[in-house]
Amino acid sequence: MGQVTVIRVGVLGAKGKVGRAICEAVEAAPDLELVAQVDAGDPIETFVDTRTQVVVDFTNPDVVMGNLEFLVANRIHAVVGTTGFDDTRLAQVQRWVTEQPGVGVLIAPNFAIGAVLSMRFAEQAARFFDSVEVIELHHPNKLDAPSGTAYRTAALIAAARAKAGRGPSPDATATELDGARGADVDGVRVHSVRLAGLVAHQEVLLGTQGETLTIRHDSIDRNSFAPGVLLGVREIGTRPGLTVGIDPLLDL
Numbered sequence: 061m062g063q064v065t066v067i068r069v070g071v072l073g074a075k076g077k078v079g080r081a082i083c084e085a086v087e088a089a090p091d092l093e094l095v096a097q098v099d100a101g102d103p104i105e106t107f108v109d110t111r112t113q114v115v116v117d118f119t120n121p122d123v124v125m126g127n128l129e130f131l132v133a134n135r136i137h138a139v140v141g142t143t144g145f146d147d148t149r150l151a152q153v154q155r156w157v158t159e160q161p162g163v164g165v166l167i168a169p170n171f172a173i174g175a176v177l178s179m180r181f182a183e184q185a186a187r188f189f190d191s192v193e194v195i196e197l198h199h200p201n202k203l204d205a206p207s208g209t210a211y212r213t214a215a216l217i218a219a220a221r222a223k224a225g226r227g228p229s230p231d232a233t234a235t236e237l238d239g240a241r242g243a244d245v246d247g248v249r250v251h252s253v254r255l256a257g258l259v260a261h262q263e264v265l266l267g268t269q270g271e272t273l274t275i276r277h278d279s280i281d282r283n284s285f286a287p288g289v290l291l292g293v294r295e296i297g298t299r300p301g302l303t304v305g306i307d308p309l310l311d312l
């Protein structure tokens with residue numbers, strides 16, 4: 061039997077809701093070793109001391125950039141689920157990895173396979189429909205709205221519609237209570253629901269003459285994110301530079 065190379069993995073945000081699920085998944089994987097768990101108040105230098113090869117970050121948008129700056133500077137690969145990455149932030153991460161050839165950073169707004177596919181399906185459908193709106197629904201402890209997934213979905217839809225020469229979705233609203241029509245993300249309306257009992261859910265509603273199409277995804281448990289994260293952990297060492305989304309890892 062060939063020898064299995066074990067990857068030394070650390071988790072940032074290890075005591076958080078997703079961080080806990082990721083720690084469990086790493087511990088259960090024979091080809092991965094959980095060598096460091098870091099949460100708020102713990103020293104990030106732990107990853108250097110423990111010779112961590114790949115760090116998974118599920119913290120929060122306020123701290124993730126500082127984490128990444130440290131990890132890349134110390135030549136530690138990163139797999140990032142934390143939200144809050146706009147073009148400015150991605151450009152900064154790109155600069156950091158360019159300065160450290162060989163280091164890989166994977167940033168994905170959603171690691172659940174079904175969510176990745178639903179974004180792709182929405183992008184494919186976008187050009188065929190007059191109207192499109194996104195509804196994302198999450199647990200009430202979520203800090204950011206709209207969700208990172210909804211941002212990305214709206215951006216993909218907007219780009220597909222623009223490429224097809226489609227204008228804005230029809231909307232005759234003349235008077236509006238602030239927020240009633242949701243947020244405008246690249247011209248696509250995005251509505252955020254926060255409700256006890258929910259985990260992470262999204263619907264893309266598309267409509268045209270005489271028909272509608274609803275693309276819905278539900279994460280009913282946070283272990284839904286684990287297979288995508290572990291795929292990223294296993295692959296990131298062979299993908300230097302910045303990768304956004306797990307689509308290329310799935311050959312999508």
Ligand SMILES: NC(=O)C1=CN([C@@H]2O[C@H](COP(=O)(O)OP(=O)(O)OC[C@H]3O[C@@H](n4cnc5c(N)ncnc54)[C@H](OP(=O)(O)O)[C@@H]3O)[C@@H](O)[C@H]2O)C=CC1
Binds near residue numbers: 073074079101121141
């Ligand atoms: N891409 C994806 O597939 C997914 C992304 N997410 C995103 O991941 C992030 C985390 O989500 P969730 O687990 O629900 O959030 P939680 O608040 O449950 O977990 C975040 C954890 O990070 C800790 N933390 C805060 N600052 C630091 C720091 N500087 N160093 C280390 N740990 C720190 C928090 O500690 P404390 O509470 O003490 O501040 C907390 O334990 C969010 O941005 C969320 O949107 C979530 C699910 C899937």
Ligand SMILES: O=C(O)C1=N[C@H](C(=O)O)C[C@H](O)C1
Binds near residue numbers: 260
């Ligand atoms: O905070 C969450 O819970 C989630 N965050 C990510 C997002 O903002 O898209 C991914 C998933 O929706 C769960």
